[in-house]
Amino acid sequence: MRFTSIAAAALAVVPSALAANFAVNVGQGNTFAFSPTSITGAVAGDTITFTFMSRNHSATTTTFTTPCPPPDGGVAGGFDTGFHSATGTDQPQAVVTLTSADTHWVACRQAAGGHCRMGMTFAVNPTASQTYAQFLANARAS
Numbered sequence: 043m044r045f046t047s048i049a050a051a052a053l054a055v056v057p058s059a060l061a062a063n064f065a066v067n068v069g070q071g072n073t074f075a076f077s078p079t080s081i082t083g084a085v086a087g088d089t090i091t092f093t094f095m096s097r098n099h100s101a102t103t104t105t106f107t108t109p110c111p112p113p114d115g116g117v118a119g120g121f122d123t124g125f126h127s128a129t130g131t132d133q134p135q136a137v138v139t140l141t142s143a144d145t146h147w148v149a150c151r152q153a154a155g156g157h158c159r160m161g162m163t164f165a166v167n168p169t170a171s172q173t174y175a176q177f178l179a180n181a182r183a184s
């Protein structure tokens with residue numbers, strides 16, 4: 043009986059899974075790119091920290107088939123960091139908290155979709171049937 047209560051107490055202090063943070067650089071090295079270009083395994087409660095490293099960009103959810111331009115405010119169930127301008131050594135950050143493990147297609151909405159069409163795109167949990175590579179191709183063509 044004593045052993046059982048110790049085991050129960052030990053179980054009680056086992057921490058539940060902690061939320062993960064994914065660090066994503068935006069415009070690193072003055073490129074029109076997100077780095078990394080996709081993340082996988084993201085679940086509800088996880089965060090994405092976007093660090094804006096050059097120019098003036100956004101991280102905005104859009105659609106797989108018609109990525110560019112991403113709509114102002116993003117798509118339903120998605121997010122939009124708004125515009126963040128990196129000047130000199132100031133590299134602003136925006137943190138997005140995911141509310142599900144859903145797939146999100148993301149692009150910069152600067153220049154009426156111009157950055158998006160240059161391939162400035164990012165994916166959260168792309169799938170086997172909807173890949174990041176196809177999303178990028180859709181962006182360049184849209």
Ligand SMILES: *[C@@H]1O[C@H](CO)[C@@H](O)[C@H](O)[C@H]1NC(C)=O
Nearest residue numbers: 098099125126127152153154
């Ligand atoms: C960033 O871009 C947006 C949209 O083009 C513009 O409204 C805003 O003034 C820009 N910010 C800076 C600091 O240039």
